[in-house]
Amino acid sequence: MNAINAIPVDFMAIDTPGPGTTRVQPFSIAGWALNMSAPLLSNGGVNRVDVYAAPSGGGPGTFLGSVTSFTARPDVGTFFGAAQFTNSGWNFTVRGLRQGTYNLTAYARNTFNATFSQASVASNINVLDDPLMSLDAPATASIIMEPFGLGGWAIDRAAAAGTGVDTIHVYAYPNPGSGTPPIFTGVASYGGSRADVGAAFGAQFTNSGFNLTLIPGNLPPGPYLLVAYPHSTVMGAFTTPATASVTVSEPNLSIDVPANLSHPGASFTLAGWSIDRGALTGTGVDAIHVWIYPNPGSGTPPIFGGVATYGIARPDVAGFFGAHFVNCGYAQSIGPLGAGTYRLVVYGHSTITGTFAIVRTVDVIVL
Secondary structure, eight states: OOOSTTOOGGGEEEEESOTTOEEESSEEEEEEEOOTTOOTTSGGGEEEEEEEEEETTSOOOEEEEEEOOOBOOHHHHHHHOHHHHSSOEEEEEEOOOOSEEEEEEEEEEETTTOOEEEEEEEEEEEEEOOEEEEEEESOTTEEEOSSEEEEEEEEETTOSSSOSEEEEEEEEEESTTSOOOOEEEEEEEEEEOOHHHHHHHOGGGSSOEEEEEEOTTSSOSEEEEEEEEEEETTTTEEOOOEEEEEEEOOEEEEEEESOTTBOOOSSEEEEEEEEETTOSSSOSEEEEEEEEEESTTSOOOOEEEEEOEEEEOOHHHHHHHOGGGOSOEEEEEEOOOOSEEEEEEEEEEETTTSSOOEEEEEEEEEO
C-alpha cells in the first residue's frame, strides 16, 4: 500500500484486540481511521475499512468483511480536530475462523480517491472457538424407560452464516466410570426450529434443534452417561459435548398361575414375580396390587383384589437376572368368585419410577 498525501500509517489504529492476546469467537476488532487531507466537515476522509486474517505462521489471507458505518470517537476528534475526525471509529465482529493464531489486518479506504491508503495490524491473535450446546431432555438424574426422546440444541457462534453445526452423534456410556466401552445410539435429526435460541443468539441460529428417539432394546437396564457430540462446520471437528446421567429402567412382571383362559375354581392363588431391572440393589419393586374385572369389556366396575404378599424368594429369577433380584416373588388369594369370566390385572410398583408402571393381565373362567 502506498501512502497518499504523506499520511502516516499510525493515523489508523486497532485498539482491540491487543497483539498476542486470546479471543473466543465471535469477538470484535475495533479501532479508528482518518485521512488528514479531509476537508472540514468531511467525516474523516475514510469511507470503508476491510478486515483480513492471515495465519501468523504464513499462508494466504482470508477476507472477513467490511465496515462502512463509523462511530463517534471523541478522543480522536479532540486530538486531530473534532469537526472532521470525531466519527472515525469502526468495529467489526470476527467470525468463521478455525482455531489458530492469526495476524488481523485492517485496511482503510480513502474517501477521495477510493484507494486503500493505510493499514494497521493486530499480530499473533490466538483465535478460539466457542460452540454452545444444550441437552434439554432427558433431564440429568432422571429414570427413563425406552423408548425415550433425546433432544436439545447446538450452535457454533463462530459461524459466519448458518448455525455452525451440521450433525449430532449420540453415545451412551454404561455404568459411568467403569471403563465399559460406549454404545453408539445414533445420529440425531438436526435443524429443527428453536425460536428461543434464535432470539438469544441471532436469527441465523434458529434452526439449531436436534432430537433422537432411542428405541427399546438399544440400552440394557442400568445407569448411563448420555453424551451428545456436535460437529462444528467452523472447526471441521466434533466439539465439546453435552451430557446427562440417567438410569434406564425395564420393569418385568410375570403371572405364573393361573394360566390364561384356565378354570381355576372359585377360590385360587394368583402368583408370579416382578422386578425393575433398573435397580442397582434390591428388586426395584415394593408392592403388588391386584384388580379383578368381571366380564371383561362389559364396562362392569373392577373389584380390588388386594395387596399381594411380595418378597418371596425366587432363585430361578435371580439366576437369570442377578442375585439382588432373588426376593421378587408375589402371591395373593383370590375369591371366592361367582361363575363367569374375569380379567385379573396385576400392577407392580417400581421403586425406580415411583409408579405402578408394571402391568400384566390374565383371563380366567370360573365355572
